[in-house]
Amino acid sequence: MAALYDYRSSVISARKYKITVAIIFATLFNIQLSSAQEENAYRTVASGNFHNPAIWQRYAAGLWIPATEKPTRGNDIYIENPHRVTMTQNEEVNSVYLNADAGAEQKLIINGNEIEVFGSLNAYSGSAPGIPRGSFLATDWIGNSINSRLVFKGGSRVIISAGAWSAQNTNSRYTVIFDPDDDAELIVERPFKANQFVFRNGTVVQRIMEGGECSTFSFNTNFTQFPGIYGNLVIEAGGTLISECNNHISLRAVNSNTPSALFDVREGGRLILRGNQPQIHAADVRFDGTVVYGGSSGNQQFLTSNLAMVQRQYRNLHFEHMANKIMPPNLTVMGDFIRAPSSGQVVDNSTDLTISGPFDQMIIDPDLHPTHITVNKSGGIVSFHQDLRIKQHFQMLQGSMDFLGQSLYFPTAAGGTYTYTSGRWLNLNQVNYLNTPESLNEINASFPFNDDAVSGIRKLSLIGNSGHQGYPLVLKYVQIPGVNWNPDFSDHDHTPILYKTNSYFEVVTAPISASPLEMIIDADELIVLDPIHLRVVGNEGPAPGEHLDGVESGNQFLARRTLSFSALIDQTFAIGSVGLPSVLPAEWLQLDARIVHEGIVLSWLEENEDPDATFKIRRSFDDYVSFHEIDEGHFHSIFDDKMRIMFLDKSHLKTGWIYYQVEKLRSDGSSNKSPVVKVFWKQEKKGIFILNPIPYVSGPLDFRLIENIKLGQGFIRVYDNRGSVLISFEGELNNVEDALTFKLQQLPPGLYMVGVFTATERQLMKWIRK
16 A cells, blocks of 8 residues: 655655754753754744734744745744734645644634645644644634634645644634545544534545544534534545544544534545444534445444434445444445445344435345345335345335345245335346245235336235245246237136236245135236236236236236135246227227337227228327328228228338327318327347247247248257257258257257358347247
8 A cells, every 4th residue: 555645745744853952951951852943944933914024034054034925835834932823815835833832822813714734733832843742731822713724735644743733722713624635645643623624635534542542523612602512524525534533533522522513424425434433422413425334353333422313324335344344223324335345244233224215226245134124215226236135024115126136035034024015126036035924915925026128017916814824935027028919828717818928927936825815916007908808827828726807906907816825836927918908098999009020010990980081190200299191091901890900111110119190081071180109119130030939838830041041051050058059050051941940849948049150141049948
């Protein structure tokens, strides 16, 4: 690690001390340390305004000579006893040395201005350069208002040295601002008192003194002028405070144990706590930035206070170094929760962890295993970079959880509970409900998987009494985009299923019981004309159990089915429908835009009361407003007492949402327009072979090469999921279709890649054999 400060810097050079011996005859001989004088340092010879050269002498070639100009950034300044220097404008210096002898009193009156310090702040005894002094005999020596600002600038260094400063200046009336370079570290080795501390940029390190006492940031203790709690410490965006302390990190006064008014880590600010028992004594503690627990060994506790209220709400919470971090009983995180690799454990303490707030969040800790977790997010998404395991209670109040392909386990201990109010789970591999209650309902057995294809919540709920407690329930939601418009099966009551979602639930294990159970699947964001059309079906056939009529609950349509608990095991469940999809009024029955191989088919049913009516088709690529007519005609065929109207659009399609509106022109001259329907079109390159169905179970399998490919040479490969070649053809491709079809039918269940390659074309396709 680079050095924290550099004594060789000409701009921020520290005082260089050498040992001299002064023999003072009184009643004994004293041997004391004296300071070597820096070249071009300034000292006062009288009180007056800072910018007046007449009050200053400059040290040059071993002599103090009258100054001809005021001190600037490259100069140290010494304000002697009993002088007082008043600023009338902003100034800048290297280091500041203030005489702290008896009678020194006020030394530097900043007067609402700003003095930038590129060196250090020091107290001394005697005449300049004097002897460093760690205690004051004066109580009111700097500033005169909170608007008076002492600003530390520049590079890395010690700004408050051990033995050269004290917080005894009880009447401090100024603001300290730490604003060094971005990568600079300023080190504080003694307690520091002011009216306000602002950490604006760079890093400040708060050291522990000899004896274990903290270099406390404290505040004016004139209780007559400022009664009660007082003093603000603010870490702004870009600022960092590293505290090595345990107690007394910040408070108003150590001797009276009086709290300060505010300790505020603002958004973008960082507080790094190294002590194993850190304590901040402030009436108002705000953690809107990042707090880092970075103890190096042993067990590090979370921040405490001797006030009744302790801050337990954090924005961003990070953990680093090897100490184990002991979580408090209650903890709320509104931002990231990140444990650094190879750092100490974050230890559960029967902790009730609440994930809340409107922000996106990351939870990164492979060993996180809290006793309780509550998700109560008003916005944003919380993402988990590892499996989430919960010992006891999981409460899902609101919000979105992204599991990034990981799994969810709860409760891992007996006696735990799960309650659901609202919210969704994204990219969840598998939910493991390890200890189910005897009685299941929509509060303790609802599983809100996100449907990526339509951004809806595909919530599955189970209602019933299994007669057993503690049995596991394991299920997953397999997401396959799109809809199967021709499932080719009927329900157990012989009702044909006209379409079903490709995505489906898969139940791995469930309580073993013959007791009845009601299953409910939410049709959120699916296009359904009437809930009575909805059915719970299997992925490849009817689901076990019996159909219950779909219902409308609030603003949602629900598909329902009754079955037994045992019938859940190793089964799949999807949403199907016995009615064509539409949310349109009866005047435009089943208006639908659907992608086919050749383009987009627009279709609807029309009452056959005006066979001579014509239709105008309008299309928009941008929005619901900017339509352009693309065709006009009859486009219909007779279907019982209704007409099936169909129009194929295959001209100049482009990727994105495409909107359609139809206008009916009746023979009597009247007309009316349909609602707008939309479809997402993705321009894709045509393949060089066809392979259906996917997934394949048994029966006919269709593998065909397009005509121009069959006329040439090439090769065909079939790979397993590890990339090994299982089937290979090479040479003329005009007579390989039947042979390849037969070999594919002989493969065991699994995931395969089928590839056709020629000199100019290639295509790879994923194929599933069940």
